Amino acid sequence: MVIVKLENPKPFHILDFARSVYLPPNMVSNIEEHGKMETQSEGSEHNSMRKNKTQDQEDIDEEEINLNWNTYKSIRDLKTVGIQVVANKTDEWNWSNISFTSKWFNGELRLPIFLFNDVTPYFFRNLVAYEMCSDVHYNYECCSFFSFMDSLVDNADDVKELRSAGVFQNLLGSDKELAKLFNDLGDDLPTKMYCNNSYTNAVAYSKKYILIKLQIEKHYTNKWKTWLAQAYNTHFNTPWAMIAFLAALLALVLTFIQTWFAINPSK
Structure with a gap:
């Protein structure tokens, strides 16, 4: 059974209610706390971004934020280095x-x-539009989530992997359609998660997704772990390959024992 806990019992809009369901309480921004984001001129854009930083932003090193997030592209890329997706x-x-x-x-x-x-594409786009509306003052948590998912879903093959893992249940249509949905949602969103340059001062990002990306990046760039994972996927990806390896290992051990006794016969 799924349990949903709402800290704000009186959402003022159906999309506000949806955000309180889909996001945990510690990620749902408080309007009074954050205040209104004022539109700044291009010359003062940098100061505006610093002024509107949340505590999550301050906890993350700027050098980490500016990492090249394009080291990997999708679920399929992660699978090649032994990173599995689990529901x-x-x-x-x-x-x-x-x-x-x-x-x-x-x-x-x-x-x-x-x-x-069939309703999902319209609902997700309305959530994005709601967060980008100037009359509400959230920190673009849904936009950051869609950007994160867009970095994982590149094409239909990635959707297939997520379906196989039990993460996606696709009643929308083909895997290609679902991949296109995330690709479309991830384009030009107001987030600073993967791009340090933006043509809007609304470049908030979620610490949650940044930390996950950093953890994946650290694993992905570990040559020892990726080499072992690639060797395993190449040579032991089927039961028959594992049996053949064990048989070869047993033959090697028996050959060693036979050679040992031939050199050192028992008296």
Whole structure:
């Protein structure tokens, strides 16, 4: 059973209610706390960005934010270095139920379960439009989430991998259509997650997704772990390959024992 906890019992709009369901309480921005984001001229844009930083932004090193996020592109790229996607089946569901664990030579990316249908594209686009509306003063949490998912979903093959992992339940149509939805949502969103240059001062980002990206980046660039993962996927990706390896290893051990006794016969 899915349990949804709402800290704001009186949402003033249906999309405001949706945000309180899809985002955890600590990510839902308080309007009075953040205040109104004033439009600044291009010359004072940098000062405006510094003024509107949240505490999450201040906790992250600027050098880490400015990393090249294009080292990998998609779920398929992560799979080649041993990073597997797992459906995060928790009682309390929200978009932020995302975690990454780096193991000995593989990694595990946990994502919440999603159900997509014919209404989903319109609903997601309305959420984006709502956050970008000048009359509400959120910190673009949904926009940051869509940017994060767009970095993972590049084409239909990525959607297929997510379906196989139980993360996506696609009633929308083909995998290609669902991939296009995330690609379209991820274009030109007001987020500073993957691009340090923007033509709007609304460049907020979520610490949650930044930290996940940094963890994946660290694992992805670890040559030892990626080499082991690639070797495993190449030579032990099927039960028959594993059996052949064990048989060859056993033959090698038996040959060594036979040679040993031939050189050192028992008296």
